[in-house]
Amino acid sequence: VTIGTVSKALNEQGKLRPETRERVRAAAARLGFRPNDLANNLVRGRSFTVGLLSSDPWGYYSIPVMTGIEDALSDARISVFLCSARGDPERERQHLDALLAKRVDGIVVTGRRIDARPPIDLGGAGVPVVYAFAQSIEADALCLVPDDVQGGYIATEHLLQSGRRHLAHITGPAEQEAVRRRRAGMMQALAEHGLGSPEPWVGYGSWTESWGYAAANRLLDDGRCLDALFCGNDHIAHGAIDALRERGARLPDDIAIVGFDNRVRVATETRPALTTVDMELENLGREAGLRLLGLIDGRAQSGVIRFPCRLVIRQSAGVLAPSGNGRSRS
Amino acid sequence: VTIGTVSKALNEQGKLRPETRERVRAAAARLGFRPNDLANNLVRGRSFTVGLLSSDPWGYYSIPVMTGIEDALSDARISVFLCSARGDPERERQHLDALLAKRVDGIVVTGRRIDARPPIDLGGAGVPVVYAFAQSIEADALCLVPDDVQGGYIATEHLLQSGRRHLAHITGPAEQEAVRRRRAGMMQALAEHGLGSPEPWVGYGSWTESWGYAAANRLLDDGRCLDALFCGNDHIAHGAIDALRERGARLPDDIAIVGFDNRVRVATETRPALTTVDMELENLGREAGLRLLGLIDGRAQSGVIRFPCRLVIRQSAGVLAPSGNGRSRS
């Protein structure tokens, strides 16, 4: 019935008579007693919390990453502070200060895009950091990102395997790393099939359905020889499909289409349903959580690690089995 | 140079010589010293954290709510634990236990839908709770939800103001409260214009683009007299627009369309761009944060509070000014 004994009873520690242990347990349950983590953490010098600093205002990509992180961390009984900085450096500072004051065991930084960003400023606090779906410009940071080259490769490979030879690529802004890398993966697959030149048509624009619609119409207006379309994301693919349908193309027979992102409410709803590339962000988040645990335990690691994407086959590019089988290509 | 003095210096407390205060500050900055919130919180008996328990696996609605909450709470220097239960009662229990052990000052519960759910089980811990975009079946809970009746009302009113008289409604599953309430708002507006009977066609289905597409096609096949369509969400509206366009209807001249949700990457991308109802979830989240602060400070409140929706006018229903001016109608 003394304070120290209770601790041992509830934590299965030390030598206690089973009867005492049970008596304490019963009393604890009856009183609704819960150990106070704050006090516990104070003496152990750890908070069993991590901060998730997100720059992605709508959570397009943060949500699955976050889910994965939580999944990996819940086994270690670690809770997650969500901090949406919304790209505002001022908010980021405030959140960071709060996290450090709360003595988080680690920090995960997620982005809206994978393009390298300035590192977060820890002010000398030795807190482990991992960038998930984000990259830091500092050399020794640990960054986890999807393998966009491999993603572009398996998308293209799938189109080529189904016998297509005249590809075009409608994609996002040329200055984004993901755009460049997906295009590089496409070129790599084409080259392996001896189709590297002349280079296929590549249209840079925005990540929107309207851009996909406009670009597809332009392709048809130009009267290009075309039997396959690789779209930089699912919204673009949706717009392209609408344009092609309106102009009377039979899909996928006349033109096969592959998208990117596997945004479910989009990809399953196009007519035909969209074959697309999934970045497996939940898995990336889980990996981020696991590696953060590693850093917390003192196992050093750094560098950019790319995780393979997966082809999700629906109807927009025929019904072939996947070929790339997910091995990394970058 | 002593421990207690530092506390006073950094917290602007007690009487100290300005020089000493400055000296301490300089040293603190140099050493990168940060007060340990855990220790502070332990003595103050508050953690300055709240838990956000989300049942919405993809964050469709949780994200804006969450953003608003964070916004409201950051002024009170409160951080947010994100817990995604994904509808799994087991996960919810675990998260809840963790939150209570961490001594959160309050809990916000968000849902995927507003339909009443069982209350969270606090096990007798006196922690304030507010349900945001969620409702509890218990009577005295504080629940904040959008006013779907008013939302349906302003959508319909807008169509009627532009001279339309033959409305139909394509919406989600009949058993969802939001579906019933939006429909009720529609009926109310129609009744006020003497158009309550015969009742307009209402199609219940799923929240998907493909359902909108199918339902619109069915309407045209039936050869119904139709000059306006109120869709239960933007995905449905997108599908309906595609179907109408394919069948040669001129939009919005032949048929005016209003959606629901103001999901930006959808509503701005339809052809024509979609006039739709915004639930202002970020505002709802902010309100949830504010009211949770109220509960924490001991200001009791309870009951279901509905927040008005706002009509966002684009091109799909003509270019009329909004009429309902946002006053609550439920």
Next chain:
DNA sequence: TTGTACGCGTTATCAG
């Protein structure tokens, strides 16, 4: 104006 001692709720160590 500054230093000292106590308490917050735990766990760990040691003495009984």
Next chain:
DNA sequence: CTGATAACGCGTACAA
């Protein structure tokens, strides 16, 4: 096997 005590890092009265 169980009870007492120090320590975790801070704020805060109170003593110097």
